[in-house]
Each structure stands twice: as structure tokens, then as C-alpha cells.
Amino acid sequence: MDSIGDFRDTDCETRRSFICYHSDLYGQTYSKYVLVNLQKSWREAQSYCRKSYTELVSVRNKEENCQIQKLIPAGDVSYMGLFKDAFVWSDNSTSSFRNWHSSQPDGSGDCVVHLRQSRLWDDLDCSQTNPFFCYDRTVVRQILRIKVESDQNVNDPDITATILQEIKQKLIFQGLSAHAYLQWKQQTNGDVFQREEKTRKT
Template sequence: MDSSGQFFDDSCVTLRHFICYDGKDQSYVFINMAKTWRDAQRYCRQYHTELVSVRNKNENLQIQKLIPAGDKVFIGLFRDAYMWSDNSKSSFRNWHPNQPDGSGDCVMQLLKEHNLWDDDQCSNPKPFFCYSIMKKRQIIKMVVKSDQNVNDPGMNMAILEKVKQKLEEMGMPNDTNLEWKQSSEGIFRPLMR
């Protein structure tokens, strides 16, 4: 961003001043040190919160006032072709200095070097981490007082729907699966997954 409030693209390894956002006192902080974009990001994350994001015209004007006339500074916007394999939209990056350097299309984590990232050939064998989703299973026991047959499939569905509605009102996620489980005594009970 320049002192007139205009955005432009530049190499991430150019040395520039930069502006951090400090979430503690909700302010923008001009840093009068020349750093690469990645080093500026690392500095902001260490001493403030993050490189500044410009989300509207008012923020653009506030940030513009901090930029010395004729100067250009790094802000938090960047173009990054790397995507997470699960298609999540995280902008977090933790690159080793001067990385990525174009040496590969896949990203590895350097565990011996402060867990920083490096790009590498996807064909190079490496150990890896998998993401595991914890599933919670809970059994709910309840007593249904009714003159109707609670083992009737239509009645089962109506009861499950009412139980699900009550649990959602109490904060249960609406994508929770409820089903009936038959106990050893032959009694059907709702099962929450």
C-alpha cells in the first residue's frame, strides 16, 4: 500500500516498512524497519497480532494516514497458490525465511527448525501427520409415558425428532445423528452420535 492509499503487488522478498494490527488495543502500528513480507508477518505475530488487513474504506483511510509520504508498506494481503488438501480457507502461513523458493509444489514442516515450513518435491518421501476427527457417542435413557406403541416406526421417528429438537435448544450441534438402539432387555432407546 502506498501513501495515497493505493494497493499494488510487489515481490515478497523486497525490503519494506510495514503496518501491524495490535488486537490488544485495537490499533494500527507503523513499523519503521525494512523487512521482507514474511519477516514482517513474523514480526507482527510476535510483537502485535498480525500484518494489517484492510476490510473497508474507513480502515484504508486510517492506515493511509500512517504511511509517510512517498513510502510504500507491506500489508497483510498476499497471493498464495498453496491450498489446504481439505479445501479449508486458512490464511495462516509459517514459512522458513526465504521460503517458499519454488523448489517444489508440496509443503513440509521442519520439525528441528522451530516448526517452520519449506516447499519440496511432492515425490520426496517424508513422514506425515493425519487429522483425526474425534467422535463423541452418548446414550440417553428416557422414559416415555404413552398409551401408544412406542415401538411403532412412526412413533419412534416422532420421539426422536422431539428429543433432537430439545437437545438442539440446549446447544447440541444440528448435524448430530440420533437413532434408536435396542437394549438387551428388548427396549428401544435413542442413541446420539
């Protein structure tokens, strides 16, 4: 951001001052935005803010833009938290967490490794062979019995699919993972529901 509040793109290795965001912790009052008048690359600035404050500043609306703009000396340009990142998680997670080594990513590849000694990240060619991490999928099986009252044929595939989807949405609302897999337990004749005849009172 420049001193008139406009955004500019720049090479991340260019050394500039930067603005950190500082959250209010344990009831202590801090200045929310802090101009750090040290010349650092974007990655170095990000690391500095994370160690000394909270994070490089994000701008979410015009009011915040004005507050941050006032900190930048006339004619100067300072780093903020917005950056271009083409890397995405393979499970489509929207996490914005990044833990790059100070000189990375350097464009040497489209895949990311976790460096053993520094515990930071590096990009490399996807054809290289390396150890890898997997999620351990814990399978928990639970059977639910439900009773349905309807004048329609509830064993109709469209109806059973709709009922299952509604059950899943309610369970997700109560804390079930959206990736959980639900299925009907079918009887030997292929039906899901068993008709229960009502007994007439005499």
C-alpha cells in the same frame, strides 16, 4: 499500499517498510496501527509484527484504509497483511494461519512439510516420502430416544431423513461438531419408529 491509499502487488522478497496492527491488551492503550520504517521482505515483516506487536495490518473498510494511508510517507509504499496464497487445507478448513520459514514458500512444490528443528514450514514436491500427522478420530456413540406425534407415516424415508437433519441442526447449535455422523437405529423390519397405540380412557 502507497501514500494515496491505493493497493499494489509486488514481489514478496522486495524490501519495504510495513505497517503492524497492535491490539488493545489488558486495558492498555496502544496506537492501533504502527508504521515500522525498517526495510524487510513481506515474510520478515510478518514475523516482526507477530513478535513485536500483533500482526501485519489488515484493511477491512474505507475508514481503516484512510487511517493507514495517513501513516505512509509521501511517495512511499508499505507492506500490509494481504497476500496471495494458493495453499489450502485438505479438510477444507478456512484457517489463514501460516508459519513459513523466512525463505519459503519458494515454489519447489505443492505440498507443505513441518521442519523439525525450526518448527517452520517448507513447500516441496508431493512425490517425496515423509512422516506425516493424522487426526485421531475419537468415536463417541450416544443413543437418543425421541417420541414423535404425527398423522403421517413417520417411517417414510423422506420424513425420517428430514427429522434427522433437523435434530442434527439443533445439536450443532448446541455445540455438536458439524462433522458428526448421525444415523437412525432401525428395527428388524426396517422401520425407525415403533407405533405406540394410545390407550382410551373409559
